[in-house]
Amino acid sequence: MILKTFLIFIVALIGYSDAFTGTSLIQRPLVMGMLTGLVLGDLKDGIIMGGAMxxxxxxxxxxxxxxxxxxxxxxxxxxxxxxxxxxxxxxALTLGIPIATIVLALETAIGQPLKLIFVHRIDKNAQDGDTKAIARNMIIGGYAGKLPGLVIVPTAFYFGQHAVTTLLSNMPKFISTGMTIASGLLPALGFAMLAQMIMNKKVAVFFFIGFFMVAYGNLSTTGVALFAALIIIVMYIFVERKDDKKGQDTATETAAGQATEEQGDGFDEF
Amino acid sequence: MIKMIRVDYRLLHGQVAVSWTGTLGADALLLVSDTLKNDKLRLQMLALAKPSGVKVVVKDTQGAIDVIKSGKTDRYSLFIICETVEIAAKLAREFDIKSVNLGNISFGEGKQKISKSIYINEDEKRTIKELIDEGVDVFIQMVPTENKIEAKNVI
Structure with a gap:
């Protein structure tokens, strides 16, 4: 049990290293769920639950x-x-979402002020021109901001599991039915949030292709994902990318000595 | 067509490149700054923040006025981000735009806080007041999902 708790803490530490590893997406539920499953000897359920999250x-x-x-x-x-x-x-979903919300609140209330201490130190380091101290304080400050999560995850795992097991096994039927229905609705909410951010005229068509594949073709989401991966490969191979072409043009112009001063700074012109 | 003029000392970042660009349906961003062209490091960093599928152009104040006047920008849904209040005021007057968004103005010594992301000095305050008197709707809104605050109510 102690070992499991320690390993769970290590998984949390890995997850909270997301920013440190260059926003590597290591903190995504898919990765965290899988690692948690691995630690607890149930990789398959870990992946499924991570996928749901x-x-x-x-x-x-x-x-x-x-x-x-x-x-x-x-x-x-x-x-x-x-x-x-x-x-x-x-x-997993009905336990996980409220926990995520509560921990975010604690990180805002406790973690951010802790991080700010280091931000001010970094300001001072910058004034002194001490780059090593800047790098050090950035890393420490980054983890300091995640302190609430780093403490809560192993603690809640160690002390909470008995209570949660009792709670879940004694739960009235109508609540567990409600949980199942809610867990069916949440992915739609998650997807709507994603769509709000990235949906435009160009990508909307792909969204509907996938939607109708499921609606009329009775395809599973895994099937849609496989086709989507193939579409990406096809587009990558056969569709000429504008960026590449522009790069070549610029290169040719530079070679011809016609490049203006403004080219090469990574920005466009009208 | 000019969709919006915004004051944001950070010019190009998530709030601008993702939240506002998506909501406005803009397909070209014009970053207006008189200091940026000579700051290689900042230019490099801003280039990293360029969203895909959108044109991002950097101009100084005069360059921005010239390029808009030339008509080259007419076919775009243009979203203009100005580094300072002064630049935004100049552009709004030049092209008779009746709405200016205040996004982020940095903190500094002796500045007055008028919202969580807007700190203004006396000059900026005067410019904003003048714009309001000229009938321009100056509003504070960091991201589209946040409520609008009318500048005239907080200064």
Whole structure:
């Protein structure tokens, strides 16, 4: 049990290293769910639960002053507690989403002020011209901001599983039915959030191709994903990319000595 | 067609490149700054923030006025991001635009905080007041999902 708790902490540490590893998407529920499953000896359920969490949180990306719920703690605790209680992914989801929201609130209230201490130190380091200290304080500050999650994940796993197991096994039927229905709705919400961010005239057609494949072709989502992967490959091979072409033009012009001063700074012209 | 004029000292970042560009349906972003052209490091960093599928052009104030006047920008849904209030005021007057969005104005010594992301000094305050008097709707809104605050109510 102690070992499992320690390994769960390591998984959380890996997840919270997302920014440190260059926004590698290592914190995504898909990865966290899989690692949690691996640690608890149930890789398959871990992947399935991680997948369910990923669908619900697929639109949770911190872009444009939006701070998503803390999916690291939500996925790890949701998946781990559900696996320990031998429950399904609906349970993982209904446990995980509130946890993610609560931990985000704690990170904002406790983690961010801690991080700010280091931000001010970095300001001072910059004034002193001490680049090594800047790098060091950036890393420490990054993890300091995640302190609430790093503490809560192993603690809640260690002390919470008995309570959660009892709760889930004694739950009235109508609540567990409600949980299952809610877990069917959440992916739609997650996808709607994603669509709000990335949907435009160009990609909408692909959305509907996938939608109708499921609606009329009775294809599973895995099937749609496989076709989508193939479409990407086809487009990559056969469709000439504008960026490449422009790069060549610029190169030719530079060679001809006609390049203006403004070219090469990475921006466009009208 | 000019979709919106925004004041944002960070010029190009998530709020601009993703949130606003999507909501406005803009297909070209014009970044207007008089200091950027000589700042290689900042240019490099901003180039990393370029969203795909959208034109991003950098001009100084005069260059921006010239290029809009030339008519080259007419076929775009143009979203103009100005580094300072002064630039935004100049463009709004030049092209008779009756609405200016205040997104982010940085904190500095002796500046007055009028919203969570807007800090203004006396000059900026005067310019904003003048714009309002000229009938321009100056509103504070960091991202589209946030509520609009009318500048005239907070200064």
């Amino acid at each position: 990923e669908l619900a949180m697929v639109g949770s990306v911190s872009i444009g002053a939006y701070i998503p719920p803390d999916m690291v703690s939500g996925t790890i605790l949701g998946t781990a507690l559900a696996i320990q209680a031998h429950a399904d992914s609906a349970a």
